[in-house]
Amino acid sequence: MSRVENVSTDVATAPAxxxxxxxxxxxxxxxxxxxxxxxxTTFRRWRTLALLGVLAAVPVLIGIAIKIETSDGGSVGGGxxxxxxxxxxxxxxxxxxxxxxxxLAATLPVxxxxxxxxxxxxxxxxxxxxxxxxxxxxxxxxxxxxxLAKYAATLVFCLAATLAVAVSALLVGALLFPLGxxxxxxGTSISxxxxxxxxxxxxxxxxxSLIGLAALGLFVSTLTNSGIAAMATTVGLVIxxxxxxxxxxxxxxxxxxxxxxxxSFADLLREPFYWDDVLKNLGLQGVYAAVFGSAAWARFTAxxxxx
Amino acid sequence: MTVVIETxxxxxxxxxxxxxxxxxxxxxxxxxxFGFLGPNGSGKTTTIRMLMGLIEPTAGTASVLGRxxxxxxxxxxxxxxxxxxxxxxxxxxxGRDNLLRYDSADPTADPRTRRARVAGALERVGLTAAGxxxxxxxxxxxxxxxxxxxxLLQPRKLLVLDEPTNGLDPQGxxxxxxxxxxxxxxGTTVFLSSHLxxxxxxxxxxxxxxxxxxxxxxGTVAELAAGxxxxxxxxxxxxxxxxRVLKELGVTDVTVAGDRVSGELPVSDEGEPAExxxxxxxxxxxGVRVRAFGVERASLEDAFVALTGxxxxxAG
Numbered sequence: 001m002s003r004v005e006n007v008s009t010d011v012a013t014a015p016a017x018x019x020x021x022x023x024x025x026x027x028x029x030x031x032x033x034x035x036x037x038x039x040x041t042t043f044r045r046w047r048t049l050a051l052l053g054v055l056a057a058v059p060v061l062i063g064i065a066i067k068i069e070t071s072d073g074g075s076v077g078g079g080x081x082x083x084x085x086x087x088x089x090x091x092x093x094x095x096x097x098x099x100x101x102x103x104l105a106a107t108l109p110v111x112x113x114x115x116x117x118x119x120x121x122x123x124x125x126x127x128x129x130x131x132x133x134x135x136x137x138x139x140x141x142x143x144x145x146x147x148l149a150k151y152a153a154t155l156v157f158c159l160a161a162t163l164a165v166a167v168s169a170l171l172v173g174a175l176l177f178p179l180g181x182x183x184x185x186x187g188t189s190i191s192x193x194x195x196x197x198x199x200x201x202x203x204x205x206x207x208x209s210l211i212g213l214a215a216l217g218l219f220v221s222t223l224t225n226s227g228i229a230a231m232a233t234t235v236g237l238v239i240x241x242x243x244x245x246x247x248x249x250x251x252x253x254x255x256x257x258x259x260x261x262x263x264s265f266a267d268l269l270r271e272p273f274y275w276d277d278v279l280k281n282l283g284l285q286g287v288y289a290a291v292f293g294s295a296a297w298a299r300f301t302a303x304x305x306x307x
Numbered sequence: 308m309t310v311v312i313e314t315x316x317x318x319x320x321x322x323x324x325x326x327x328x329x330x331x332x333x334x335x336x337x338x339x340x341f342g343f344l345g346p347n348g349s350g351k352t353t354t355i356r357m358l359m360g361l362i363e364p365t366a367g368t369a370s371v372l373g374r375x376x377x378x379x380x381x382x383x384x385x386x387x388x389x390x391x392x393x394x395x396x397x398x399x400x401x402g403r404d405n406l407l408r409y410d411s412a413d414p415t416a417d418p419r420t421r422r423a424r425v426a427g428a429l430e431r432v433g434l435t436a437a438g439x440x441x442x443x444x445x446x447x448x449x450x451x452x453x454x455x456x457x458x459l460l461q462p463r464k465l466l467v468l469d470e471p472t473n474g475l476d477p478q479g480x481x482x483x484x485x486x487x488x489x490x491x492x493x494g495t496t497v498f499l500s501s502h503l504x505x506x507x508x509x510x511x512x513x514x515x516x517x518x519x520x521x522x523x524x525x526g527t528v529a530e531l532a533a534g535x536x537x538x539x540x541x542x543x544x545x546x547x548x549x550x551r552v553l554k555e556l557g558v559t560d561v562t563v564a565g566d567r568v569s570g571e572l573p574v575s576d577e578g579e580p581a582e583x584x585x586x587x588x589x590x591x592x593x594g595v596r597v598r599a600f601g602v603e604r605a606s607l608e609d610a611f612v613a614l615t616g617x618x619x620x621x622a623g
Contacts, residue, residue: 131395
């Protein structure tokens, strides 16, 4: 507060600091500052880094487990088709690249949606809980703009989380197992380079599979002022919906459940690609994003911010 | 007189049916330091939240800088700095990064000058040295200062400060008061809610008093204080005698505290207060030794208590 003492001189010498209201020219690009800040704030948080760390550790565990189990020269599971367990496990000893597919198949049902549920659920409710929401809104961030920034940052996290699994799996696979030509599900063989391209494509599809859940979590987040409650609710919904998806009597609603087509990404390992279920998955995610994104917007723009 | 904040019949009824703010007509003149007073739970913060577009009024209108809120929030709020119900910070970020975040939330804030403005705001509240420290390690006073710095990131036309000296040490309170005066001197209108009446009296030019959601009065601080009569105060080594004599002379509400006797001046039938000098000579004639004698100027606190009748008890 060094300026406090010399009030009079300050005022006398400094030119009037208040520009006329209209004189402040504003670049439309400045509005992106909030998104950048949102990303920096999300990814500098220890919690985010810990989530990414846990996700990256899953392929390490799978890789080491398979390495130990097959160190006596045996193969994973029983026969050539592998007796159950996550898909692709049997192939890993022949080709480390399959660890990418196996790790994504293992994390997509539980770990990835849990991580996204934490980030999306906490997005608005966490700020409300900490009280920072009111300061962002009087800055003024603008409610629609803030919600869009939150959603965009959550989607970036979906991609980062998927890549954390995929990249870690690729590194572990390359370290522990041989690499080489890839045998597709259809039985044909493609080069390692083509296999790598498919791995990238599959990672993107897996990340896109989380779009609907991200919108759902954001909507839940606008309903409460407790970040913990919103996270728990979102993760609870993920588990509930997956249980519903396994009950045969409810097969009528299965095509409308957001995780229903999640594992369809394996179809991209066929020769030629089998797109039907992958496209259904993307379409379903788009519908969920539209419905719950609109609901979140309607709720958040009309909400009294009393926290 | 231009007004910076104007409300007409502003009303907020919460979903439970509780009436938090009841037909509030507030007018804050430009260039004033406006004290907003009221017991806890009287609706001050609800009013401030409505003014800042955070909650929607149930009825009535609020305009800030001549534009209706909350509709014009995007145009109005960049010119308004606000401290609402205490500081709220990202504990895992340091002070500087907290300010960078709040600044980038404002779409009219120039990113090219962001770092310089953040450094300036930190300096202004005396936090330059602590700017690199994570805010979860800040004391309440430091958090309060940082929240104040966020309100000062841009030149503002209006500052809304809800209990700005909460949690500050006496030195910090002095600094805030000096800062408020400095800002007012630069032409910023300051809307200040506080529980500390002497603080309002020291820095404010205008004040309004709320209780149970209603506006009791508003005007200049001098006008408000003039509304109550002064009290007679006598300092004497013979307080018991003095109290007896004063009661006989018609002084009401006589209280004795140590060697100090005080009471309400008697009012004649014509409504004129008695001449204090007569009381003094009567005391002396009765053999009461008087060390000090005078009529204390009514303070804002007297005016406040006279208006709310309940001091600082929480409204039910």
